[in-house]
Structure formats: C-alpha cells, structure tokens
Amino acid sequence: MPARTSWIPYALIAPSVIFLGALFLVPLVQTVWLSVSAGDGLSLENYQRMAGDLNFSLAVSNTFLLTLVVVPIQVVLALAMATMVTKLDKGRDLVLWVLTIPLGISDLAAGLAWLALLQNTGYLNSALYALGLIPGPTGWLSQETPWSLFFAIAMAEVWRATAIVLVILIAGLQLIPKEFSEAAEIFGARPWTRFRRITLPLLKPSLQSALILRTVLAFEVFAVVYALGGRNFPVLAGEAYVWQNDNQNYGVAAAYAVLIMAISLAATAVYLRVLRTRPEQLP
Amino acid sequence: MTAATSKVLEPGRSTTLPSARRFLLWTGIVALLAWVLVPIYFVALGAFGGRLGVFRWPKSIWPTDLAIEPMMQFLTIEGVFNALINSLIAAGLTVLFSIALGAPAGYALARYTFRGQNAYRLLVLLTRAFPLAILALPLTVSFIRLGLYDTPFGVSLIHTVLALPFAALVTQSLFMGIPREYEEAAWVFGCTRFQAFMRVVLPLALPGLAATAIFAFVISWNEVFAASILTVRERTLTAYLLRILSESPLHYRFAGGFILIIPSVLFIFAVRRYLFAVWGIASK
Amino acid sequence: MADIVIDRVVKEFGSFRALQEVSLTVNDGEFVALLGPSGCGKTTLLRIIAGLETQSSGRVVIGGRDVSDLAPRKRRLAMVFQNYAVFPHMTVFENVAFGLRMQKASQADVRRKVERAAALLHIDGYLDRYPAKLSGGQRQRVAVARALAVEPAVLLMDEPLSNLDALLRLEMRTELKAVLREAGTTTIYVTHDQTEAMGLADRIAVMYGGKIDQIGSPLEIYATPATRFVGGFIGSPPMNFIKVRCAQGKAQIGAAVLPCPVAGGDIELGLRGEDASLTADGAGIPFDVRVVEPMGSHLLLTGSIDGQLARIVAPPTAKVDAGARVGLSVDPSRLTWIDSGTGRAMART
Numbered sequence: 001m002p003a004r005t006s007w008i009p010y011a012l013i014a015p016s017v018i019f020l021g022a023l024f025l026v027p028l029v030q031t032v033w034l035s036v037s038a039g040d041g042l043s044l045e046n047y048q049r050m051a052g053d054l055n056f057s058l059a060v061s062n063t064f065l066l067t068l069v070v071v072p073i074q075v076v077l078a079l080a081m082a083t084m085v086t087k088l089d090k091g092r093d094l095v096l097w098v099l100t101i102p103l104g105i106s107d108l109a110a111g112l113a114w115l116a117l118l119q120n121t122g123y124l125n126s127a128l129y130a131l132g133l134i135p136g137p138t139g140w141l142s143q144e145t146p147w148s149l150f151f152a153i154a155m156a157e158v159w160r161a162t163a164i165v166l167v168i169l170i171a172g173l174q175l176i177p178k179e180f181s182e183a184a185e186i187f188g189a190r191p192w193t194r195f196r197r198i199t200l201p202l203l204k205p206s207l208q209s210a211l212i213l214r215t216v217l218a219f220e221v222f223a224v225v226y227a228l229g230g231r232n233f234p235v236l237a238g239e240a241y242v243w244q245n246d247n248q249n250y251g252v253a254a255a256y257a258v259l260i261m262a263i264s265l266a267a268t269a270v271y272l273r274v275l276r277t278r279p280e281q282l283p
Numbered sequence: 284m285t286a287a288t289s290k291v292l293e294p295g296r297s298t299t300l301p302s303a304r305r306f307l308l309w310t311g312i313v314a315l316l317a318w319v320l321v322p323i324y325f326v327a328l329g330a331f332g333g334r335l336g337v338f339r340w341p342k343s344i345w346p347t348d349l350a351i352e353p354m355m356q357f358l359t360i361e362g363v364f365n366a367l368i369n370s371l372i373a374a375g376l377t378v379l380f381s382i383a384l385g386a387p388a389g390y391a392l393a394r395y396t397f398r399g400q401n402a403y404r405l406l407v408l409l410t411r412a413f414p415l416a417i418l419a420l421p422l423t424v425s426f427i428r429l430g431l432y433d434t435p436f437g438v439s440l441i442h443t444v445l446a447l448p449f450a451a452l453v454t455q456s457l458f459m460g461i462p463r464e465y466e467e468a469a470w471v472f473g474c475t476r477f478q479a480f481m482r483v484v485l486p487l488a489l490p491g492l493a494a495t496a497i498f499a500f501v502i503s504w505n506e507v508f509a510a511s512i513l514t515v516r517e518r519t520l521t522a523y524l525l526r527i528l529s530e531s532p533l534h535y536r537f538a539g540g541f542i543l544i545i546p547s548v549l550f551i552f553a554v555r556r557y558l559f560a561v562w563g564i565a566s567k
Numbered sequence: 568m569a570d571i572v573i574d575r576v577v578k579e580f581g582s583f584r585a586l587q588e589v590s591l592t593v594n595d596g597e598f599v600a601l602l603g604p605s606g607c608g609k610t611t612l613l614r615i616i617a618g619l620e621t622q623s624s625g626r627v628v629i630g631g632r633d634v635s636d637l638a639p640r641k642r643r644l645a646m647v648f649q650n651y652a653v654f655p656h657m658t659v660f661e662n663v664a665f666g667l668r669m670q671k672a673s674q675a676d677v678r679r680k681v682e683r684a685a686a687l688l689h690i691d692g693y694l695d696r697y698p699a700k701l702s703g704g705q706r707q708r709v710a711v712a713r714a715l716a717v718e719p720a721v722l723l724m725d726e727p728l729s730n731l732d733a734l735l736r737l738e739m740r741t742e743l744k745a746v747l748r749e750a751g752t753t754t755i756y757v758t759h760d761q762t763e764a765m766g767l768a769d770r771i772a773v774m775y776g777g778k779i780d781q782i783g784s785p786l787e788i789y790a791t792p793a794t795r796f797v798g799g800f801i802g803s804p805p806m807n808f809i810k811v812r813c814a815q816g817k818a819q820i821g822a823a824v825l826p827c828p829v830a831g832g833d834i835e836l837g838l839r840g841e842d843a844s845l846t847a848d849g850a851g852i853p854f855d856v857r858v859v860e861p862m863g864s865h866l867l868l869t870g871s872i873d874g875q876l877a878r879i880v881a882p883p884t885a886k887v888d889a890g891a892r893v894g895l896s897v898d899p900s901r902l903t904w905i906d907s908g909t910g911r912a913m914a915r916t
Binding site for chain 2: 008098101159222241260265
C-alpha cells in the first residue's frame with residue numbers, strides 16, 4: 001500500500017472519530033457519571049431510588065421476559081422464512097420484499113398497526129365476535145389483562161423485528177457455498193441433518209450478529225409498548241424516559257440507562273463467547 | 284457488491300419439489316405474507332376510516348367508507364405538519380452527516396493499512412453493543428447549553444451516531460468491491476487522487492452510496508426515544524406521536540402510524556437489491 | 568520514446584525486503600520482460616516504475632528525467648493491468664480516450680488517436696459498447712488500446728495475458744508483438760510465463776527473491792543460465808541438476824566420463840533434457856527410466872541418473888519402456904556447471 005501518503009487515512013477517519021468521541025464516548029461517560037452523582041458527591045442514591053421505585057422490579061422482569069420470549073421466536077421464525085424463501089423459484093424477489101418491509105417500520109408505527117388490530121373495537125375482536133367467541137368489544141390491552149397485553153406486545157415485536165434477523169440470515173446463507181450441502185446429500189444426509197450439521201454451524205457468525213443486534217435492541221424496547229399499553233406495561237427504557245421527561249430526574253434516568261447498557265454488554269459478551277467461531281472453521 | 288446483489292440467492296434445486304410439498308410451501312409463504320401485510324392494511328383502514336370507522340362494530344375487513352378527509356384532518360392538526368417537516372429535516376441531516384463522515388472512513392478502511400485501524404474498527408463495532416438512543420439522556424443538558432436542544436439539528440446529531448457506524452462499514456465494503464486497479468489506472472493515465480476518486484470510484488459507488496443514504500434516512504425517520512428526549516416544541520413526527528399517544532383519538536394515532544410506515548415501505552422497495560449485501564456487511 | 572534506468576532500487580515492507588538493490592537499464596524502444604515466480608518482486612518493481620509504489624531507496628530515471636518522487640500521472644507512461652482495469656462505467660471509446668482527456672487533448676485529436684488505437688487492436692467495431700458486454704480478450708484489447716492511445720514514452724504491462732484462456736493468450740501474444748513493434752514503445756512486461764517472455768521480449772530479466780538473477784536475450788538465458796534457479800525456471804522440462812564429484816578435472820557418472828571445469832570437489836551438472844540423446848548401444852550416462860509420457864512432438868522420460876531425478880526429451884519414435892536402463896550421450900559444450908555452494912554457474916571453458 002502506498003506509504004508515501006500515510007497521513008491520508010488519518011485525515012479520512014478523523015471527522016468520524018471526533019464525532020463519535022463527542023457524541024458516543026462522552027455521553028457514555030456522562031451517563032455513568034450522572035448516575036453515580038447526587039447532590040454534591042458520589043453516591044448510589046440514584047440506584048437506590050431506581051431500585052426502590054414501584055415499577056422497577058416489574059420493568060426488569062417485563063423487559064427480560066419480553067426479550068427471552070421475542071428473540072428466540074424471531075430467530076426461529078426468520079430461519080423458517082429463509083429456508084422457505086430459498087426453496088422458491090418464482091416470485092422470490094417479491095416475497096422477500098414483502099417479508100422485509102417491517103425492517104423499515106419504526107417500533108412506534110408497529111405498535112400503532114397492532115393497536116388497529118387489537119383495540120377494543122378492532123379487527124381481532126370483530127373476528128372473534130363473528131365466530132361467536134366473545135359477546136362484544138373486549139379489552140385486551142389494559143392493566144387487568146397483563147398476559148394478553150404481554151402477548152400483544154410480543155406479537156408486535158416479532159412482527160416488526162423478525163425482518164432484520166431474516167435479512168442478516170439470508171445474507172449469511174448467501175455466503176455458504178451450495179457444494180457443502182450437496183456433498184452432504186451425496187453422503188446420504190437427509191434435509192434436517194443437512195440443516196443441522198451443515199447450514200446451522202456455518203451460519204453461526206450471522207446468527208451471532210443477529211442475536212447481538214436483536215438483544216441489544218430488545219432491551220431498549222419502548223415505543224411498541226407505549227403504543228399498545230401506555231404505562232400499563234413498564235419496561236426499562238420506558239422508565240428511563242419517564243424519569244427524564246416527566247419527573248425531570250436525570251440522575252435516576254441515567255441509572256436506568258447504565259442498567260440497560262450493562263445488561264446489553266453482558267448479553268453481547270455472552271453471545272460472543274457462546275457462539276464464537278474459530279477462524280480456521282470458516283469456509 | 285453491485286453485481287452480486289442483483290440476484291438475491293441463486294435459484295435453489297427447488298424445481299424438483301413434488302407438488303404436495305410445493306403446495307405446502309406456498310401455503311406457508313402466503314401465511315407469512317399475510318402476517319406481514321395484514322397489520323399494515325388495518326392501520327391504513329384505520330387511518331382513512333375516520334372517527335366513525337374506529338368505533339364501527341363489528342368491523343368489516345373490507346375497505347368500506349374510506350375517505351381522504353380523516354387523513355387531511357390529521358395533517359392540519361396543529362403541530363403535525365411541523366413535526367413532519369422536522370422529521371424530514373432531521374433525517375435529511377442524518378443522511379448528510381453519516382455519509383459525509385462515514386464514507387471517508389469507509390474509504391480509508393478499504394484502501395489503506397494504517398496503525399490504529401483495528402482500534403477504529405473496534406470503536407465502530409463497540410457502538411453496536413450499546414443501546415445508543417439511551418445516550419440522548421445526558422446530552423439533554425449539554426444540548427440545552429449549546430442551543431441544540433429542541434432542534435432537528437440536535438436530533439440529527441444523535442441519529443448520526445446510530446447511522447454512522449453502519450455507513451462506515453457499508454461504504455468500506457462498497458469501496459473494497461471497486462478494484463484498486465481502476466484507481467491506479469486513473470492515476471497512471473493522468474488523474475490526481477481526487478480526480479481519480481471523482482471520475483472512477485464515485486460513479487461506481489453511487490448506487491451503493493444511495494442505498495446507504497436511504498438506510499440512514501430510515502434509521503432517523505423511525506427513531507423514537509432520542510427524538511422524544513431531545514425535543515419539546517420542535518418535535519419530530521415520532522416524538523410528536525409518542526407525546527400525544529395517550530390523549531389523541533385512535534384514528535389520529537392510526538393516521539400517524541400510517542404516515543410513518545409509508546416512506547419506510549417505499550424505501551425498502553427502493554433498496555431491496557442492496558438489503559442483503561448491506562446487512563451481510565454491516566453484521567460481520 | 569525514452570530509456571529507463573533503474574538504479575539500485577530497494578523496497579522494504581516492514582522487515583521484509585521485497586527488492587534488494589535492483590538495477591536495470593532498458594534501452595529506448597526495447598522490450599524487456601521481467602520474469603519470475605510469484606513473490607519474486609517483479610510486480611513490485613513494475614509498480615515502483617509506475618509510481619504506484621514508493622521505493623525505500625534508489626532511483627528511477629525515465630528518458631533522462633529522475634521520476635523517483637513523482638506521482639504516477641507525471642511520469643508520462645502508460646500501463647496495462649492484470650485485470651485490465653477497463654472502467655465499467657465508460658464506453659470503450661471513453662476508456663480509450665481516458666488518458667487523452669486527462670491531457671486535455673482537443674476533441675478532434677481525441678477522436679483521431681482513439682480511432683487509430685482502436686483500429687490497431689481491432690476494437691473499432693465496439694467503440695460505443697460498455698465493457699460488460701465484451702469478452703475477456705476484447706477487454707484486454709481495450710486496455711492495450713487505452714495505453715497506446717496516449718502514445719506513451721514507456722509502456723508497462725503487468726501480466727496482461729494471464730487472465731485469458733490458453734488459445735486466446737497465444738493469439739494475443741502474437742498480435743501484441745506485432746502491435747508493439749510497430750509502435751516502437753519502450754516496454755517493460757511482467758510475467759511468470761516463460762513462453763510469453765521468450766516469445767515477446769528482446770531481453771529477459773529473470774527475477775528471484777527480490778533480485779535479478781540474470782538478464783539477457785531469450786536464447787542466452789536458455790542456453791547459458793547464470794544460476795541454478797534460472798536453469799530450473801526456464802525451459803520445459805526444467806534443467807536437470809545432477810550432483811557429481813570431480814577428480815583430476817574429470818567427473819564420472821556410471822561408465823561415462825565428462826570433463827570438469829574444476830580440478831576436484833563436489834559440483835552440480837546442469838543438463839537440459841533436450842541436450843541429451845539416447846545412445847544406440849546403451850553406452851554413456853546411465854539413465855533409469857521410470858515413466859514414459861508421449862507428448863506428441865516428443866517423448867518425455869522421467870527417471871534417474873545416478874539415483875537423482877532427471878527428465879529427458881526423446882524423439883517421438885524412440886522405443887523406450889518404463890523400467891529400462893538406457894544410455895545418454897551429451898555434448899560437453901552444452902552443459903552448465905554449477906557451484907553447489909553459491910548456486911551460480913561457473914565460467915565456461
């Protein structure tokens with residue numbers, strides 16, 4: 001590579017480094033700082049207030065529950081979609097386009113779309129009424145029906161964010177040469193075995209990045225929940241928003257932010273460890 | 284990546300599927316398509332059905348008594364139009380910043396080996412392990428001080444943090460896909476580095492850059508949390524909708540949701556050829 | 568037109584020395600091939616001449632002008648790249664015109680020179696097409712036309728034929744020779760293919776391990792290799808090397824006795840497979856044949872001389888069976904004697 005002009009790459013990355021430094025690293029430190037400073041010194045007061053809040057344990061358990069339910073479903077569903085799509089010989093592009101539409105839809109809009117379906121006088125209830133299952137408009141998204149609310153939120157999340165997993169997995173599948181699977185077939189491996197023994201292990205890097213991306217975003221979940229259930233279903237990011245905007249307490253909001261970051265980092269670390277691929281195993 | 288992406292997935296060895304399995308496959312596909320499209324369809328019905336449509340009971344799944352008025356009514360509500368404009372400004376600026384900052388970095392990563400390269404890559408990848416929108420929380424204070432609070436410009440800055448790493452990684456592979464030899468040929472035949480970039484690299488990278496820009500736009504257009512934290516009066520559309528969520532009638536919410544969805548659908552259509560290449564790269 | 572002087576050029580990549588004090592003079596209008604295996608530094612040297620790579624030390628002088636520190640665009644040269652580097656977003660015409668446009672040539676000039684270069688390489692029929700619609704051979708022609716259109720003082724070619732299939736390569740080689748002869752441009756041509764180098768070049772510089780092992784006309788290089796490497800790299804089959812012991816100016820292999828250039832000690836005998844002939848009576852150097860490969864124009868015999876691997880070329884009609892022991896006679900004046908220690912050929916007597 002040309003050595004004569006070694007300052008060029010630095011000039012090229014400098015703007016983005018400065019930018020990320022100012023708007024990523026600095027706020028990162030600020031958040032942590034804000035969360036441990038109260039009044040005039042360092043203290044864990046913000047964390048104590050956070051933990052003592054009525055909604056705290058509910059927000060933690062809700063967020064975890066949602067992530068644990070939604071992310072695996074998304075991965076399995078996306079794998080199923082990808083497998084089906086690869087089997088298509090007609091209309092593949094159109095099918096892929098439709099399946100990836102939710103990729104461009106914000107969580108807020110997704111929540112609103114499912115609200116149209118699930119509200120009291122919505123289409124679900126109309127269908128259930130037509131089938132004679134319910135006597136009239138029924139509420140599913142209130143505090144009195146926590147499980148159906150949870151179910152609705154999970155559905156909306158699966159609906160919205162499976163697309164991104166699908167895209168990452170299909171991009172990964174494209175990198176796997178067909179010959180591997182064909183070789184296995186010649187040696188007598190049945191489709192399920194081929195999928196489990198050939199495709200899945202080779203797809204591991206893609207699965208890893210999909211899981212990291214999805215899990216980090218799942219712990220940030222917020223607008224879908226608000227659109228469907230308001231504050232009936234507390235989640236971590238929602239609590240951070242409320243403490244910041246409604247209570248104007250930046251310290252506790254920062255404590256929530258640190259908690260979310262810690263969980264995200266821990267989840268990323270777990271995925272990196274559990275799903276690591278040794279370089280020599282890559283095709 | 285330009286050539287490879289036009290054909291997403293080689294046609295498999297599927298032509299030999301027996302008809303029973305083919306039927307099953309298509310049933311599954313149709314179910315998936317319905318799963319994706321039905322909620323969009325219903326929110327559209329809600330958006331154009333107006334107040335009466337929302338409370339009609341029981342509902343028909345067919346588009347009855349739709350009208351353009353409810354949507355127009357929504358758009359003329361105080362603040363909605365302004366929010367729409369703010370969203371467009373923030374997204375436009377996000378596109379501008381993330382390309383202007385990300386593409387040079389992508390070019391440097393693609394074309395040079397330099398000390399600190401891995402540190403830079405780590406910085407970019409690190410952003411992915413963090414819930415970035417949350418970082419808007421401490422920025423409130425400094426943004427107020429700098430006069431950036433409650434401006435689309437301020438929102439676009441934090442959205443650029445979301446879009447920039449993505450832009451850098453995607454443009455890196457974009458530039459890697461353009462053989463070095465093209466540039467070298469241009470140099471030998473009389474171009475300066477800059478001329479070679481403008482005459483040879485840029486024309487070849489343009490479609491990919493456009494796709495990157497569209498992704499940056501969608502990232503900003505859809506972002507709710509940071510936009511809500513950093514604005515009060517000059518809200519973006521998502522922030523506005525979130526704010527009025529609890530007090531506005533349902534048909535307004537649906538109208539808002541519908542407006543949010545429309546550009547996304549069009550954009551995904553526009554970049555569908557790049558989708559898989561872009562994410563294949565960005566998720567490495 | 569210009570000559571090229573490469574003066575003690577060194578290139579280091581970190582601690583790796585890709586080129587060690589390479590010096591080479593290419594005369595005005597001469598065609599020199601840089602020949603060697605991959606990693607020998609030939610492409611690095613070419614890229615240094617082009618200015619695409621910067622030498623660690625040493626000078627490059629083109630037409631009396633020291634261009635060592637000049638950007639590629641200021642060196643007044645043209646280059647043909649291994650992968651053609653024909654711009655995909657420009658028509659053939661615009662590709663060929665590219666260098667002229669950068670020189671801000673007038674519209675009429677551009678048209679005239681492009682048409683001439685295109686006619687020379689028989690691509691005048693596709694000037695309006697985009698490269699994607701062309702075959703590999705046609706793209707190669709465009710790349711050469713683009714280089715010739717600027718009427719460069721110096722033309723650099725980096726393995727230009729290596730991406731073509733065998734038949735096309737042969738055809739392009741012949742054509743290239745004719746076209747370049749007509750243009751009279753000073754040319755440096757990098758290749759790892761000895762037949763290409765032999766067929767095209769006025770002189771060949773054989774490179775190995777970042778050094779030029781030998782420079783000379785194709786015939787010189789073939790007949791009198793300067794090192795063991797050159798002997799082994801040039802020619803098909805490669806030169807055979809047989810370790811022998813000399814005593815009193817003579818070396819004995821089996822019953823055969825050959826005159827040695829040294830009085831005594833271990834030495835290597837370099838023998839071209841074509842330079843040995845089978846003796847009728849089995850006398851001479853004993854050769855144990857293991858495999859016989861009929862190649863059409865000749866028989867390729869693989870076996871051993873004195874327990875050491877050797878390949879011998881025999882007439883296609885020769886009657887030789889695998890497993891047989893045959894006798895070889897050689898012309899002592901066509902032998903190369905190599906110092907086992909240095910790997911260099913000894914002075915011929």
